[in-house]
Amino acid sequence: CSAALPPIVAHGSAALQRRVVPPVLAGEKIAALCITEPGGGSDVAALKTSAVRDGDHYVVSGEKTFITSGMRADFLTVAVRTDPANKGAGGISLLVIDGDTPGLARSELKKMGWWCSDTAHLRFDRCRVPVANLVGAEGEGFKAIMHNFNGERLTMAAMACSYGQACTEEALAWARERKTFGEPLAQRQVIRHKLVDMAARVEAARALVYDLAYREQHGLGARTDLVARTCLAKVLATQAMQFCADQAVQIMGGMGFMRGTKSERLYREAKVMMIGGGSEEIMKDLAARQFGV
Ligand SMILES: Cc1cc2nc3c(=O)[nH]c(=O)nc-3n(C[C@H](O)[C@H](O)[C@H](O)COP(=O)(O)OP(=O)(O)OC[C@H]3O[C@@H](n4cnc5c(N)ncnc54)[C@H](O)[C@@H]3O)c2cc1C
Structure with missing residues (x-):
């Protein structure tokens, strides 16, 4: 949770903060930060997971990998591309995706160390995410x-x-x-x-x-x-x-x-x-x- 919460605390709406922050800090829920993709982690500005606006929802499709606590997370703070025309940093936004969202699939990765937390590969297949879950302004995610x-x-x-x-x-x-x-x-x-x-x-x-x-x-x-x-x-x-x-x-x-x-x-x-x-x-x-x- 140490990396997934601060963006919500700094930029999330009051309603989003109320729903996510207290249960995670209390240890009742788990949050994960999802930036890295199979295509690369260092070059964050090149990420591909897309979030296409459809009414009061975004439709999210793409993959994230090496995600700490990704198997168990109740809340996922996910970096997505909301502007397909902007292939760089300016097209990126942050969205909180609830762990029970239909279309989200998780698989566990085995690793050398850090056994006290799970690490996951996540697939988002047309996940519908309320626009209210946007963290900060659109395009300000990077x-x-x-x-x-x-x-x-x-x-x-x-x-x-x-x-x-x-x-x-x-x-x-x-x-x-x-x-x-x-x-x-x-x-x-x-x-x-x-x-x-x-x-x-x-x-x-x-x-x-x-x-x-x-x-x-x-x-x-x-x-x-x-x-x-x-x-x-x-x-x-x-x-x-x-x-x-x-x-x-x-x-x-x-x-x-x-x-x-x-x-x-x-x-x-x-x-x-x-x-x-x-x-x-x-x-x-x-x-x-x-x-x-
Ligand atoms: C156990 C574990 C937990 C993780 N948890 C999370 C998580 O919770 N959330 C999340 O989003 N990510 C997570 N990551 C991913 C991590 O942030 C990335 O692995 C890291 O940023 C590197 O990205 P990459 O693996 O895609 O390597 P790449 O970006 O493909 O880089 C591969 C190698 O090339 C080097 N390299 C890359 N670009 C250059 C360059 N321009 N010049 C010179 N060298 C370069 C890199 O330093 C690296 O050594 C986790 C990773 C691990 C192993």
Whole structure:
């Protein structure tokens, strides 16, 4: 729900907010954000799912994929093309589609990590959606999606710091306890250096995340600067997480490969943190554009 609700809170009608937001925040209902399509996720402006106006409804047809909580979602915040003549960002709108809408079909996808949430492929076959479910003005969806990404990316950066820390702590505890050749692993310089490298990367990433959170909270700096810093934070923090997960599994040896250790799980969670919510390559490209490169 963390990514699907903010556009409704920011741009939805009062009636839509009243119907959707309280039950999702209370944990009684689930919301999913549906942007990515089989044809691509990075190039959001190229999305194809169509919403054609028919009286006081839109008729929605198309497909979305890799949708978190898509199997169980009661409300789907869906990016659609409401203006077929406009093939770019300006033709995109956001619609809330109820999970029980006729014509919606869901299939579950199996994945490497993130097992605590389901991930779905969704098909919309002439789904009739009330115009009242439009989030914000028609054609304003792209801006709302991009704005929403900033919050999601900052959250993912903060999560990645904690995951990196969890790997570091687990590896440190193991290294203190595990003896090889008569000495604890933690006494070996090569292992000590690994642990310090892990801690250093987490601390550096966390400093960037805290600095960004402070700037966001106090409205410091131009929007372009904040967007660039968000990209840097997500890239640095998810790289730190991946490094720490890799090093932790290595320090723990065979045990690091076993189900039940945190590091084994986080090793499998690292890639989606570097792909979902805007991939590393897209983050770097976006940051470069904010810098005027
Ligand atoms: C577990 C999981 C959950 C997800 N949940 C959701 C969700 O809830 N809602 C949702 O809408 N989406 C979701 N996604 C989709 C995710 O946002 C996309 O996977 C992501 O945006 C990348 O899109 P793509 O997979 O289509 O890759 P593509 O856009 O096809 O890109 C493939 C690769 O090429 C790189 N690339 C693309 N363009 C360029 C370029 N111009 N220059 C250099 N490199 C480039 C990308 O960085 C990537 O490495 C989820 C994905 C996963 C794995």
